[in-house]
Amino acid sequence: MSAPVGPREEQSYLLVLISGLATTALTLVGVYVLDANTDFHIMGWYANYILPIGAVIVGVAASSGYGLASWFSGIKITRSLLWIVLVLQLAAYFATQYIGFKSLHLVHRKNGTPVGFVEYFDATARSFAWKQDNGSAGAPLGVWGYAFRGLEIIGFAAGGLIVPALLRKKPYCQACQRYMRIRQLGLVPTSVPVKKVKKSDAVGLAAYEAEQQQAFDRGKQTVEALQQHAAGAKVADFQKILAELSPGKKQTAKLPGRFSLQLVHCNRCYASQFVVKQLLGQGKHLKQTDFSSTELHSEFARSVCQ
Ligand SMILES: [Zn+2]
Incomplete structure (x- = not known):
């Protein structure tokens, strides 16, 4: 049998x-x-x-x-x-x-x-x-x-x-037997624009590095705030941050470093995750790594998708 x-x-x-x-x-x-x-x-x-x-x-x-x-x-x-x-x-x-x-x-x-x-x-x-x-x-x-x-x-x-x-x-929803959808939610800057600094300019280099670090920390804070709102199912707060990020999207896409925010969801039962990927470089040299993944409440995902 x-x-x-x-x-x-x-x-x-x-x-x-x-x-x-x-x-x-x-x-x-x-x-x-x-x-x-x-x-x-x-x-x-x-x-x-x-x-x-x-x-x-x-x-x-x-x-x-x-x-x-x-x-x-x-x-x-x-x-x-x-x-x-x-x-x-x-x-x-x-x-x-x-x-x-x-x-x-x-x-x-x-x-x-x-x-x-x-x-x-x-x-x-x-x-x-x-x-x-x-x-x-x-x-x-x-x-x-x-x-x-x-x-x-x-x-x-x-x-x-x-x-x-x-x-x-x-990503696949086992319960519904279907592939999950990936919805792009936005981009978060994690670096400042590329700047040419002479190798001999030690002060300039240090300042540039500090700027980069600050930009990364700011990006990380934004992602952490989003994760908290996502975990707490606070749709309005979550959407507010996304709305603030949206106008700078084109600019952010050109930066050497940024986070890509994704909502991975089943479009039947709305089992879902808030996924953050770290992107470094552009075009051929683009490197993508998983940064974090937060399980979401299906109701939260449903409202974000609407
Ligand atoms: Zn499902």
């Missing part, structure tokens, strides 16, 4: 799996059509000769159905589901190779006997060649072609795990 939760989970899994397999089939058919009819061989795209970018892109597209179905149905991506996705991606890869092989109806030139799949796979792997700058194909890589075949398979399979793995990290 299986546990009562077993059959239900299997059933819910099924929706995610069917959606994922559907997008996998569509994607691979698309790649096949492009390969056969155009000069667009996406699976062969590499960055720096070893990063199988094309295979990763195809893998992400193929697996998009797993992520979409999970997000919209609220079926959580579990560890075992990730393994199933990995196995299905590998199966899909080889199935595509096999279908491509079958459609060629290959026979040996000397005696007309049919070519086997393993033989075909071996020959295509060994014939891997880089396209040269003049557009013609370079010399086949031989046994090294397997290395690129391997990278392609890894890229496709791993690409397929990116979206489901990201979803697995999303």
Whole structure:
């Protein structure tokens, strides 16, 4: 006898799996059509000769159905589901190779006997060649072609795990079986604007550092006040601070240091947390760390959301 939760989970899994397999089939058919009819061989795209970018892109597209179905149905991506996705991606890869092989109806030139799949796979792997700058194909890589075949398979399979793995990290309401929503509440400055101070200017540097420290302390105080109001369910006081922060938001976003305030909530039962993240730097150099998380009363979250 299986546990009562077993059959239900299997059933819910099924929706995610069917959606994922559907997008996998569509994607691979698309790649096949492009390969056969155009000069667009996406699976062969590499960055720096070893990063199988094309295979990763195809893998992400193929697996998009797993992520979409999970997000919209609220079926959580579990560890075992990730393994199933990995196995299905590998199966899909080889199935595509096999279908491509079958459609060629290959026979040996000397005696007309049919070519086997393993033989075909071996020959295509060994014939891997880089396209040269003049557009013609370079010399086949031989046994090294397997290395690129391997990278392609890894890229496709791993690409397929990116979206489901990201979803697995999303906050989730176990009681309602759905993903939680993240509402941005505002930004709090934790630094002063960047200022150029000469290294030789010891006094100037010390003053700048003191300014930074003060700005951080002020930011921390603001967050602590918000946390107190949140914990005490004082909606008006909480909203008042947010309203005060709001006009300076654009300015704050440009600072090297700031807190990002978030309300993470289930939009059914309003189970929720007040989450503060510390942001340092900008753009490519942005670093984000968890600063604090406060459990909220569902009534409080409900009124903040309205
Ligand atoms: Zn809920």
